[in-house]
Amino acid sequence: xxxxxxxxxxxxxxxxxxxxxxxxxxxxxxxxxxxxxxxxxxxxxxxxxxxxxxxxxxxxxxxxxxxxxxxxxxxxxxxxxxxxxxxxxxxxxxxxxxxxxxxxxxxxxxxxxxxxxxxxxxxxxxx
Amino acid sequence: xxxxxxxxxxxxxxxxxxxxxxxxxxxxxxxxxxxxxxxxxxxxxxxxxxxxxxxxxxxxxxxxxxxxxxxxxxxxxxxxxxxxxxxxxxxxxxxxxxxxxxxxxxxxxxxxxxxxxxxxxxxxxxxxxxxxxxxxxxxxxx
Numbered sequence: 001x002x003x004x005x006x007x008x009x010x011x012x013x014x015x016x017x018x019x020x021x022x023x024x025x026x027x028x029x030x031x032x033x034x035x036x037x038x039x040x041x042x043x044x045x046x047x048x049x050x051x052x053x054x055x056x057x058x059x060x061x062x063x064x065x066x067x068x069x070x071x072x073x074x075x076x077x078x079x080x081x082x083x084x085x086x087x088x089x090x091x092x093x094x095x096x097x098x099x100x101x102x103x104x105x106x107x108x109x110x111x112x113x114x115x116x117x118x119x120x121x122x123x124x125x126x127x
Numbered sequence: 128x129x130x131x132x133x134x135x136x137x138x139x140x141x142x143x144x145x146x147x148x149x150x151x152x153x154x155x156x157x158x159x160x161x162x163x164x165x166x167x168x169x170x171x172x173x174x175x176x177x178x179x180x181x182x183x184x185x186x187x188x189x190x191x192x193x194x195x196x197x198x199x200x201x202x203x204x205x206x207x208x209x210x211x212x213x214x215x216x217x218x219x220x221x222x223x224x225x226x227x228x229x230x231x232x233x234x235x236x237x238x239x240x241x242x243x244x245x246x247x248x249x250x251x252x253x254x255x256x257x258x259x260x261x262x263x264x265x266x267x268x269x
Contacts, residue, residue, distance in 0.1 A: 045265050052185045079164035086161055115172055118179035127179040
């Protein structure tokens with residue numbers, strides 16, 4: 001069937017034509033992670049103390065705050081792409097597909113916005 | 128594809144195929160990636176949120192995840208927290224190594240049998256060593 005028949009096209013079967021973009025976006029965000037996550041990990045490892053004042057002071061600085069926002073955008077998107085691929089492999093049935101589609105779009109978006117709101121509050125001195 | 132009502136035999140995969148290094152690191156790439164996505168990002172968001180929430184919320188986070196000093200529940204969760212944190216570091220290094228290996232494979236290199244097996248095993252060696260070194264650095268007094 002696929003998109004070779006009328007019924008196939010109506011049901012949205014066949015190629016989604018989004019695979020190449022998904023593949024490229026995974027690589028792009030992966031490269032982003034290659035820069036951002038080591039920066040985060042090394043910065044945290046180099047902190048002399050992990051009490052609230054030190055950690056807050058570090059995160060409030062412009063470069064760490066920018067890196068954290070970028071991580072929330074880049075890494076969460078990378079994670080979303082990877083989780084999507086896994087769920088596509090293991091979840092079957094129409095109900096599962098709808099649940100996956102809802103989760104895979106709503107949860108990362110909510111997480112990203114929550115994280116950015118927190119970082120902006122910290123960086124601008126509101127928290 | 129028919130679902131629950133089918134009584135057609137399934138083709139065995141895990142009981143049939145001999146495990147090789149490339150198979151192992153491939154599924155580890157998926158497992159570590161999804162582990163990082165759920166546990167890692169979850170912990171990161173909790174950490175960021177706890178800092179934005181003020182001194183008390185940050186102390187709650189630290190108590191539940193590492194120190195375990197504030198309550199019986201925190202004592203239990205902090206043990207789990209240490210395991211999760213160390214596990215996540217390993218997962219990150221493993222996912223990083225197999226991810227880089229993916230990039231090399233993307234350009235068409237590294238498919239010869241010996242090289243493929245060797246580099247698969249090297250990702251495992253790298254991740255264990257990097258995890259050990261990282262935690263040695265973080266935990267040593269300085």
